[in-house]
Structures are given as structure tokens and as C-alpha cells.
Amino acid sequence: MHRSLELTVPPTVTEDLCQQLVALDEVVSLSVQKGISRKPAGDVISVQVLNRGADDVLRLAGKAVARPEDLSVATAELSSIIAPAEGEKILNDKDEAIWEEVEAGLRHQGRPTPNYLALMGLGGIMAAVGLVSEPVPQAVAFIASSIIAPGFEPVAAIPMGVVLGRWQVVARGLRSTVIGYSLFMLMAGLTMLLLVQVGESSATELANNPEVRSMAQPTLKTILVSACGAAAGIVIIAAYRRSVIAGALIALILMPAAALVGCGLAVGRSNLASEGLTRFLIDVGFVLGLGLLIFYCKQRFQHQRRPLE
Numbered sequence: 001m002h003r004s005l006e007l008t009v010p011p012t013v014t015e016d017l018c019q020q021l022v023a024l025d026e027v028v029s030l031s032v033q034k035g036i037s038r039k040p041a042g043d044v045i046s047v048q049v050l051n052r053g054a055d056d057v058l059r060l061a062g063k064a065v066a067r068p069e070d071l072s073v074a075t076a077e078l079s080s081i082i083a084p085a086e087g088e089k090i091l092n093d094k095d096e097a098i099w100e101e102v103e104a105g106l107r108h109q110g111r112p113t114p115n116y117l118a119l120m121g122l123g124g125i126m127a128a129v130g131l132v133s134e135p136v137p138q139a140v141a142f143i144a145s146s147i148i149a150p151g152f153e154p155v156a157a158i159p160m161g162v163v164l165g166r167w168q169v170v171a172r173g174l175r176s177t178v179i180g181y182s183l184f185m186l187m188a189g190l191t192m193l194l195l196v197q198v199g200e201s202s203a204t205e206l207a208n209n210p211e212v213r214s215m216a217q218p219t220l221k222t223i224l225v226s227a228c229g230a231a232a233g234i235v236i237i238a239a240y241r242r243s244v245i246a247g248a249l250i251a252l253i254l255m256p257a258a259a260l261v262g263c264g265l266a267v268g269r270s271n272l273a274s275e276g277l278t279r280f281l282i283d284v285g286f287v288l289g290l291g292l293l294i295f296y297c298k299q300r301f302q303h304q305r306r307p308l309e
Contacts, residue, residue, distance in 0.1 A: 008072040026053020097240030110154035123149025124187035127259035159291030185262035192263040203267035216275040230286035
């Protein structure tokens with residue numbers, strides 16, 4: 001996907017900024033509507049640009065205005081740009097998101113809104129059921145929980161915020177992670193208590209489940225799958241390929257491990273809760289560590305700028 005950027009700037013900077021933007025090889029088309037914007041007051045510059053030039057456009061726009069409140073930017077993805085004279089450049093464009101889109105996506109998915117909390121709670125219920133189920137329904141429950149519960153994004157926001165020096169992003173990610181996973185574990189524990197009370201399960205069944213034993217004693221193979229899932233999830237977010245993120249979420253054991261913490265505490269098996277917490281922290285560590293590495297590389301070699309304030 002390519003980018004359409006709509007810049008609202010003061011009239012005094014429009015001409016100079018347009019000249020700089022036209023000089024960018026990655027800008028395919030540019031148009032100006034003078035005096036059309038009421039808030040902020042000014043001109044609107046519409047830019048159709050290749051992905052690899054979007055950062056340059058935003059960098060120039062940020063430098064052009066004296067005050068941040070004089071600039072407004074709206075971004076959109078373009079399904080295609082048809083410009084025969086620029087055909088070769090368009091075909092060779094990169095698949096990178098801009099930092100503002102990455103941050104907005106993580107913020108949208110990970111804010112502790114009622115919808116976020118509902119999905120985390122429902123994910124906890126399904127994961128708890130999966131811990132005491134047979135292999136096939138267990139796989140269904142774990143996969144559904146991993147996809148439904150938005151637990152990856154707030155964790156991924158932490159390393160991105162650190163790399164970019166966006167400490168408010170780090171704080172929001174930590175807050176959402178603590179709130180979301182606390183609710184997830186609580187609902188998993190309550191579900192386990194319900195299953196025990198109605199005779200559908202027991203602490204012994206939980207402890208003897210093969211997947212629970214696997215989480216307690218992870219092998220190199222399972223650790224590698226989790227590490228690849230964490231790295232893939234970060235790359236998918238950075239490349240704005242959200243339609244394929246389900247695979248990365250399934251590879252991680254974040255949700256089953258978090259559910260084991262709640263279920264273990266609910267049935268009085270602190271050893272199970274400890275084992276679940278250990279595996280949960282391993283996967284969180286992969287997301288944080290690999291996130292720092294990948295986001296740093298994206299910033300160092302691709303974007304080379306901070307998001308516009």
C-alpha cells in the first residue's frame with residue numbers, strides 16, 4: 001500500500017514546503033487547496049507518496065511550521081497509484097508503516113476501554129476451558145483466546161515507546177498490560193472455580209493435562225516457536241500487515257500461560273500458578289526484547305525520525 005497524506009499548514013509556509021515536496025522523487029502527485037481549512041486555519045496540501053518517501057514528507061512538514069499547533073496531518077492507505085511515468089518506482093515500493101500509524105494502531109487495540117476489557121475477559125474464560133479440555137477442543141479454545149483477547153498490542157507498545165523516547169506510550173502500554181492481564185487471569189480463575197463446582201473439572205485434571213505439563217517444562221522447540229511468534233508479531237505491526245497477525249498470536253503461549261496463573265491460584269495449586277507465570281514472563285520477555293531490537297532497526301535504518309508531536 002502507498003500513502004495519501006493531507007497536510008494543513010499556514011499559508012506562509014505553503015509555497016516553500018511544496019517546492020521541497022515536489023523535489024522528492026517518491027512524491028507521485030501533489031495538489032494545493034489555498035485557504036480551505038478552518039481548523040487549523042490555512043492551506044491543505046494533498047500528497048500521494050510511495051511508502052518509502054512518507055517519512056521524508058512528514059519530516060519536511062514538521063520542520064516547515066514554527067509551532068506544532070499550526071500543523072495537522074491526516075494519513076490514509078491507497079490501494080494503488082496509477083501513474084505510467086512512475087511505474088517502475090511504484091512497483092518497487094516498500095511495505096512499511098509510518099510511526100504515527102503504528103502508534104495509533106497499538107493505542108486503538110490496547111486502550112483499556114470496555115471493549116478491550118470485555119475481549120480480555122472472554123479470552124480468559126476460553127483459555128481456562130482449554131486448559132482442562134481434550135486436545136482438539138483445547139486447540140480451538142487456545143487459538144480463539146489468543147486471537148480474540150487483544151493482549152499482544154499493549155505489550156508491543158512498550159518497546160516501541162522506549163525506542164522512540166515516547167514515555168507516555170510506554171506508560172499506556174504498561175497500564176493496559178497490567179489491567180488487561182489481571183482481568184484475564186481473574187476470569188480464568190473464576191471459570192475454573194465454576195467448572196470445579198459443577199463437577200466438570202478438578203485440580204487434578206488441570207495438573208495432569210498434557211498441555212499444562214508442556215508449559216511447565218518448555219522444550220527448545222516450543223521456545224523457538226514462541227520467539228518466532230513474538231518477532232513476527234512485531235514485524236507485522238511495523239509493516240502494518242494486521243491481516244496476518246493471527247499466526248503470530250497463535251504461536252505465542254501468552255494466553256494459555258496467563259490462564260494457568262489464574263486457574264492455579266483458583267484451585268490452590270501455587271506450583272501451577274508459578275509455572276504459568278514463568279512461561280508467561282518468558283513470552284512477554286520475547287515480545288519486549290525482540291520488540292526493542294526490531295523497532296530499533298526500523299528506526300535506525302528505515303524511518304530515522306520521531307513521530308510528529
